[in-house]
Amino acid sequence: MASAGGSMKEAAKTSVRKVAVLGGGAFGTAMANHVASKGILVSLWAREDEVVHSVNSKHENSTFLAGVLLSEKIVATSSVAEAVSEAELLFLIIPTPFIAKWLEQNQTVLPWQVPLVCFSKGIEQQSLRTPYEILVDELPGKYHAKLAVVSGPSFAKEIGVGLPTSVACAAQDLEVAKQVQLALATRNFRVYTAADVIGAELCGALKNVLAIACGASDGFGFGANARAALITRGLAEMTRLVVKKGGKASTITGLAGVGDLVLTCSSSLSRNYSVGQAMVARSLPEHKRQVPGTGNFNQDLAVAEGVKTSLAVHLLAERLGVEMPICESVYEVIHKGVDIKTALRKLQDRPLRAEHDEYQGTWVWSAL
Ligand SMILES: NC(=O)C1=CN([C@@H]2O[C@H](COP(=O)(O)OP(=O)(O)OC[C@H]3O[C@@H](n4cnc5c(N)ncnc54)[C@H](O)[C@@H]3O)[C@@H](O)[C@H]2O)C=CC1
Ligand SMILES: O=C(CO)COP(=O)(O)O
Incomplete structure (x- = not known):
């Protein structure tokens, strides 16, 4: 099985100790493995019981990212509340059509004091909203200052095996984008900040x-x-x-x-x-x-x-x-x-x- 590259020596210094990755598809799993490679604890929320079981028992997401050996720092859970508990960064990585419904079901347990970073790419069919616009519409105002998005050329399969990747993190507040940049960056994973969400x-x-x-x-x-x-x-x-x-x-x-x-x-x-x-x-x-x-x-x-x-x-x-x-x-x-x-x-x-x-x-x- 392939395993991710990137070590603490290569990584940018971050004070973040725990990240909650909300979405156990290919990209959520790849990003979980990436941040875990920096020594950060990751709680990975997955919708499917078989994904939770596979990640926790085999250190592999055999449903969505088969063949990639996952870090032992990743613990999968089917409880959003458990995933976000004590997390200092939240990554939302579910397909765009499901975001609004997911927020409706789970927003009461989401902490608002920590950055919420969305990695999804799409436009909602009925409302024509982007993921960020959905977040702004669906979440109370106290969450808005900490919202950010990450986008760029980033195949999950390549990140999963630690191949060099560069992305942009855009936020209204540059300090939030910088915080995400530090949490994500390694020598093999460059993160540029941006303002144009x-x-x-x-x-x-x-x-x-x-x-x-x-x-x-x-x-x-x-x-x-x-x-x-x-x-x-x-x-x-x-x-x-x-x-x-x-x-x-x-x-x-x-x-x-x-x-x-x-x-x-x-x-x-x-x-x-x-x-x-x-x-x-x-x-x-x-x-x-x-x-x-x-x-x-x-x-x-x-x-x-x-x-x-x-x-x-x-x-x-x-x-x-x-x-x-x-x-x-x-x-x-x-x-x-x-x-x-x-x-x-x-x-x-x-x-x-x-x-x-x-x-x-x-x-x-x-x-x-
Ligand atoms: N896979 C990739 O290389 C990349 C994906 N992305 C974006 O990340 C987002 C997630 O994609 P992947 O992780 O690739 O997903 P995926 O295609 O690997 O897996 C599908 C995901 O959808 C979830 N799902 C299915 N029905 C759902 C429902 N009713 N409610 C909530 N979630 C449901 C599944 O649990 C699973 O996490 C997408 O917006 C995609 O465009 C962004 C960059 C790279
Ligand atoms: O967004 C991606 C790479 O940056 C993944 O693209 P696909 O969803 O077409 O696989």
């Missing part, structure tokens, strides 16, 4: 939708040229939505933006990219039955957030009047039953135009 979150959500498009393009064998074009024009779409929602264009050039987009759009380690590839390989009705979050999926429990997020992005772009043709194609294929090849070809038939437009004295990506 909404920008970081939207990038993390949108790259999942764009990864589905890239997986489909690769599935057709359209080649590296096509994938690079999708990534670049995908960045243009991300920029327009982020800026319209009040985020910063500079976030797009960072780890949460181009970093995660390039990673997810070019690796079959990405569940979202794999969904795109699989969509080409199978008929859509069959695919819809098998994609997590879209139907009776019960063989592979992993969540590809881009499936549901594509609907949210369609609605958000419509509401805000933002042109997002690649994301729209993914939405049409998954949610409207449009033939995937037709959707990809439709993108190529769009009117020719300049790559950038002049806008308020600077050059910006053009709208088509």
Whole structure:
């Protein structure tokens, strides 16, 4: 079994002694193992009894992160109250569609004096809220000052075996972001602080939708040229939505933006990219039955957030009047039953135009 790298010698100094990781999927488990590698005690809340049992008895999450040997500093529990007791940092790492309900059920036991850091990437389907927006809406005001998000190119499987990774931690309060940075950082795990919370979150959500498009393009064998074009024009779409929602264009050039987009759009380690590839390989009705979050999926429990997020992005772009043709194609294929090849070809038939437009004295990506 592989084990995580990173030792106390390499780690940034932190006063944090216990972290509660709320979510026992692949990423929650990988982050639990990462902080445990710094000598920090970790209480890992998992929804599934078999995950709790597997982590505590075998030091492995054989359901969501099989093959990674976990630190003995991790204790799994099915009680949120037990997990958060005496924790000095809370990591919330559950899929976006479940966050609001989870908060409704568990917020009374959550301490408000310690940072609550959300690692989820997505946009809620009905409300069109990002995870941070859900937290702000659902939690009382006393929690808000300590909220933060972490985003960036970070496959759970690679973190699980201690491969070098860099992410961004964004918070309204820089001191909170710095606290998280110190708690997470090792030589192999670099953490940059950031102030643009909404920008970081939207990038993390949108790259999942764009990864589905890239997986489909690769599935057709359209080649590296096509994938690079999708990534670049995908960045243009991300920029327009982020800026319209009040985020910063500079976030797009960072780890949460181009970093995660390039990673997810070019690796079959990405569940979202794999969904795109699989969509080409199978008929859509069959695919819809098998994609997590879209139907009776019960063989592979992993969540590809881009499936549901594509609907949210369609609605958000419509509401805000933002042109997002690649994301729209993914939405049409998954949610409207449009033939995937037709959707990809439709993108190529769009009117020719300049790559950038002049806008308020600077050059910006053009709208088509
Ligand atoms: N896996 C990865 O490499 C990365 C994942 N993320 C994000 O982390 C979040 C969690 O993803 P993973 O840990 O990969 O999950 P996963 O796909 O490995 O596992 C699914 C998770 O969903 C939980 N779940 C299922 N039904 C639920 C319900 N009704 N209520 C609450 N939880 C429920 C399961 O308990 C499990 O923890 C997602 O937003 C994902 O985009 C972010 C960076 C990397
Ligand atoms: O967000 C991720 C890497 O940064 C994981 O991507 P997938 O959810 O597509 O596997």
